Amino acid sequence: MSITPAMRLILIEDNERLAELIGEGLRAQGFALDCCATLKQAKAYFASGHYDLALVDLGLPDGDGLHLIRLLRTQGQSMPVIVITSRDALGERVLGLDSGADDYLVKPFQIEELAARCRALLRRPGHCLGAILQAGNLGLDVGSRQVSVAGTVVDVPPREIALLEQLMRHVGQVVPRPAIDASLYALSKEVSPNAVEAAVSRLRKRLAAAGATVRIHTAHGIGYLLSE
Amino acid sequence: MTSGNAPDLQRTQGRTRGDRGLFYQISVRLLIVTAAFVLINTSIVIAMYANDRPTLASDMITIEAERIADHLRRGEGTPPDRDDTSVVRAKAMVVYDRNSQQRYLYNPGNLPLGEAGFSLDLHEETSREEQGGQFYVSGMRRHVVNGEPVWIGIAVSGRGTRPFLPAMLRELRQHVLLPTIPLSLLLLAFNIVVVKRMLAPLHKAAREVNDLHPSLVGRRLQVPESPREVRALIGAVNRAIERLEHAIGSLKNFTADAAHELRTPLAVMMLSIDRLSASEIRDKLRHDVAGMTRLVNQMLDIAHADALVIPEDARADLDEVARELVSDMFPLAVGNGHSIDFHSHGPELVKGVPDMIERALRNLIQNALAYAPRYSAIDVVVGPGPRVTVHDSGVGIPESVRESVQTRFWTHQRDRSSPGAGLGLAIVRSIMEAHGGCLEIADAAGGGASVSLVLPPLKTTSAP
Numbered sequence: 001m002s003i004t005p006a007m008r009l010i011l012i013e014d015n016e017r018l019a020e021l022i023g024e025g026l027r028a029q030g031f032a033l034d035c036c037a038t039l040k041q042a043k044a045y046f047a048s049g050h051y052d053l054a055l056v057d058l059g060l061p062d063g064d065g066l067h068l069i070r071l072l073r074t075q076g077q078s079m080p081v082i083v084i085t086s087r088d089a090l091g092e093r094v095l096g097l098d099s100g101a102d103d104y105l106v107k108p109f110q111i112e113e114l115a116a117r118c119r120a121l122l123r124r125p126g127h128c129l130g131a132i133l134q135a136g137n138l139g140l141d142v143g144s145r146q147v148s149v150a151g152t153v154v155d156v157p158p159r160e161i162a163l164l165e166q167l168m169r170h171v172g173q174v175v176p177r178p179a180i181d182a183s184l185y186a187l188s189k190e191v192s193p194n195a196v197e198a199a200v201s202r203l204r205k206r207l208a209a210a211g212a213t214v215r216i217h218t219a220h221g222i223g224y225l226l227s228e
Numbered sequence: 229m230t231s232g233n234a235p236d237l238q239r240t241q242g243r244t245r246g247d248r249g250l251f252y253q254i255s256v257r258l259l260i261v262t263a264a265f266v267l268i269n270t271s272i273v274i275a276m277y278a279n280d281r282p283t284l285a286s287d288m289i290t291i292e293a294e295r296i297a298d299h300l301r302r303g304e305g306t307p308p309d310r311d312d313t314s315v316v317r318a319k320a321m322v323v324y325d326r327n328s329q330q331r332y333l334y335n336p337g338n339l340p341l342g343e344a345g346f347s348l349d350l351h352e353e354t355s356r357e358e359q360g361g362q363f364y365v366s367g368m369r370r371h372v373v374n375g376e377p378v379w380i381g382i383a384v385s386g387r388g389t390r391p392f393l394p395a396m397l398r399e400l401r402q403h404v405l406l407p408t409i410p411l412s413l414l415l416l417a418f419n420i421v422v423v424k425r426m427l428a429p430l431h432k433a434a435r436e437v438n439d440l441h442p443s444l445v446g447r448r449l450q451v452p453e454s455p456r457e458v459r460a461l462i463g464a465v466n467r468a469i470e471r472l473e474h475a476i477g478s479l480k481n482f483t484a485d486a487a488h489e490l491r492t493p494l495a496v497m498m499l500s501i502d503r504l505s506a507s508e509i510r511d512k513l514r515h516d517v518a519g520m521t522r523l524v525n526q527m528l529d530i531a532h533a534d535a536l537v538i539p540e541d542a543r544a545d546l547d548e549v550a551r552e553l554v555s556d557m558f559p560l561a562v563g564n565g566h567s568i569d570f571h572s573h574g575p576e577l578v579k580g581v582p583d584m585i586e587r588a589l590r591n592l593i594q595n596a597l598a599y600a601p602r603y604s605a606i607d608v609v610v611g612p613g614p615r616v617t618v619h620d621s622g623v624g625i626p627e628s629v630r631e632s633v634q635t636r637f638w639t640h641q642r643d644r645s646s647p648g649a650g651l652g653l654a655i656v657r658s659i660m661e662a663h664g665g666c667l668e669i670a671d672a673a674g675g676g677a678s679v680s681l682v683l684p685p686l687k688t689t690s691a692p
Contacts, residue, residue, distance in 0.1 A: 015492050021499035086491035088525075089532070089583055108495035108521055111502045174555040219558045220605075221570030222551060227562060 009033045012042045013057040025111030039063045051079055053118055058085040066099045073100035080121035116172045123169045133168040136213035136228045140168055149210040159184060160203045167226035176223040200224060251423045258419055262412040269404045277396055285365045286354040287395035293369035293380045296321060300373045322381040341366060341381040362387055429458045445473040483531035490524045526651040529587045533658040536584055544582040547575045547610045553586050554608050557593055565602045573611030578683040580663045588659040589616055591652040592679050596620035614683040621676040630669045
C-alpha cells in the first residue's frame with residue numbers, strides 16, 4: 001500500500017522495547033514516526049512539529065496520557081488519536097473516547113491491526129488519506145468517484161461507489177447496516193428494503209470479475225465487512 | 229470464607245450443653261453469693277446470741293408470753309395445757325388483769341413468778357439465775373387481749389442451750405431470712421434486666437458479623453453508645469475487618485494488576501514474532517501468544533467477576549451489548565475462517581453491568597469459535613426475553629459434563645491444546661450469578677452446543 005511521504009505519526013510510549021517494535025513495524029508499513037517516552041517530551045514534540053496522527057499510551061511515567069489528549073483537544077488540534085493501553089474495562093474505554101481519543105487499542109496487538117486502524121482514521125474525510133482510498137489492489141478516488149483494480153479503471157455505478165467508500169473507509173471493521181442505508185438514501189429517495197443486499201451482491205460480482213483481492217463479508221444482522 | 233461454611237458458622241452460634249450463656253453464669257454466681265451471705269449471717273447471729281444469754285432468756289420469755297397471749301385471744305380465756313407440744317414449756321405461769329386480779333395461775337412447784345414486782349405500769353421484766361448448767365428464768369410481759377391489757381408472768385427452767393432454740397430461730401427468721409430473700413430476688417431480677425441490656429449490642433454485632441461476606445467487606449459493625457467494653461470489642465472487630473478489607477483488596481488488585489502488567493510484555497512478544505519471516509514456527513509462536521493473551525484476559529475477567537457488585541440502577545441492553553461485541557469479534561472470526569450470524573428480537577433491558585455481560589458473552593463466543601468446524605457460522609441470538617444464546621455446530625457438550633464444565637480449570641480431554649478454555653464457562657457462571665441469572669447449556673437444534681446467558685427480567689413496576 002502506498003502512503004504519501006508527508007504522513008507523520010507520533011508515538012508516546014514509555015516501554016522502550018515496545019516503542020522500538022511499533023516504530024519499526026509502522027515504518028515498514030510506510031509511516032514516518034517520532035517516538036517519545038514522557039508527557040513532557042511529547043509536549044515539546046507537538047510544539048515543534050505537525051503530526052497527522054498520535055498514538056498515546058495511557059500509563060506514562062509523568063502522568064496520564066488522557067491529560068495530553070484533553071490538552072491537545074483544548075488547543076484545537078484535530079489530529080486523530082489512538083489510545084494504546086493494557087486496560088480494557090468498558091468504563092475506561094468510554095473515558096478514553098470521551099477525552100477526545102478516536103480509537104482504543106488494547107495490548108497485545110499485531111502490527112497489521114495497528115496500521116489498519118491508523119489508516120482507517122486517516123481515511124476519514126478531511127484527513128490526509130481521505131482523497132484516495134486503497135485496499136489491496138483496489139483503489140477509490142473519492143474526488144473523481146473513480147474505482148480502479150490493479151491500476152485499471154472499473155466501471156461502477158454511483159450507488160455501489162457510495163457503498164464501497166463506506167467499506168473502504170473502515171477496512172477490517174464491520175460497517176453497521178444503518179450507516180450503509182443512510183449513505184444510499186443520500187443518493188436516492190427510492191430505496192427498496194433489499195436494495196443494500198442487491199447492491200452488495202452486484203458489487204461483489206463486479207470486483208471479483210475485475211480481479212480485486214478484497215472480499216466483502218456479510219455480518220448477518222449487523223452489517224458488512226471489507227477485508228484485504 | 230466461602231458460602232459453604234456459612235451453615236457451620238450458624239451452627240456454632242447456637243447454644244450447646246456446657247456452653248452456658250453469660251446470664252446463666254452470672255445468675256448461678258449470684259445465688260452462690262446469696263447462699264454464702266445467708267450462711268455467714270446465720271453464723272454471726274448464732275455466735276452473737278450464744279454469748280448473750282440475758283437477751284436469749286428475755287427473748288425466750290417474750291416468745292412464751294406471746295404464745296400464751298395468742299392462746300388467750302383465740303381461746304376461751306384459758307391458757308394452754310401443760311401438754312402443749314412446745315420445746316420450751318413454762319414450769320409456771322400467771323395472768324393478771326387490769327384490776328391486778330389473778331385471772332389464771334399455774335404454779336405446781338410454787339416457783340417465784342415475779343408477783344412481787346408486779347404493778348400496772350410494768351411493761352416488761354426478766355430475771356435469770358444460773359447454777360451448774362441449770363438455769364431458771366422468770367419474767368412478766370404486758371399484752372393486750374381483746375382490748376384489755378393483761379400481764380403474763382412465766383417461769384422456765386432447763387439445762388443447756390436447747391430450750392433457747394425457738395428464740396434463736398425467731399431471731400434468724402427476723403434478721404437474716406426476711407431481709408435476704410427479697411434482696412436476692414431483687415438482685416436476680418436486676419441481673420436479668422442489666423445483663424440483657426448489656427448483651428443486646430453484642431447480639432446485634434454477632435448478627436452483623438454473621439452477615440459479612442467478602443463482597444460486603446466494605447461494611448462496618450454499628451458501634452453502640454454503651455457499654456464501653458462492648459464498644460471496645462466492636463471497635464477492635466471493625467479494625468480487624470478493615471485490615472481484612474485491605475488484604476482482600478490488595479489480593480483482587482494484585483490479580484488485575486498482574487494481568488495488566490503482563491499485557492505489555494505480551495505486546496512486545498507479539499510484535500517481535502511479527503518481524504519473523506513467514507514459517508511454521510512463526511505461526512505456532514503466534515498461536516502460543518494468542519493462548520497466553522486469552523489466559524491473561526480471563527485472569528482479568530475472574531478478578532472483575534469476583535469483585536462484581538451490581539449497582540441497583542445499573543442497566544444493560546442485551547441487544548446493544550451483543551451487537552457491538554459481535555461487530556467487534558466478526559473480523560477476527562472471518563480471519564479464522566468462521567462467521568457470526570446475529571439475530572435479535574429487539575432491545576432487551578436488564579439490570580446489569582454492560583462491561584461484565586460483554587465479558588461473559590465474549591467467553592461464550594470464543595468457546596463457540598474454538599469448537600465450531602472451520603468455515604461454519606455460529607449464531608448469536610438475543611431474546612426472546614432477557615437471554616442471549618450462542619449456537620455452534622461443533623460436537624456439543626455431553627450432558628454428563630455440563631455441570632463440571634462450569635467449574636474453574638476444568639478442561640475437556642479434547643482441548644488440552646487450547647489454553648484458557650478451562651476458565652471460560654466458570655467466569656461466565658460467576659458473572660451470571662452476580663447478576664442473579666444463570667448459564668444454560670443445551671443441544672443446538674442441528675447438533676452442536678447451545679449455551680445461553682439467562683438474566684432475571686427487569687421489574688419495571690418496582691420503579692417509584
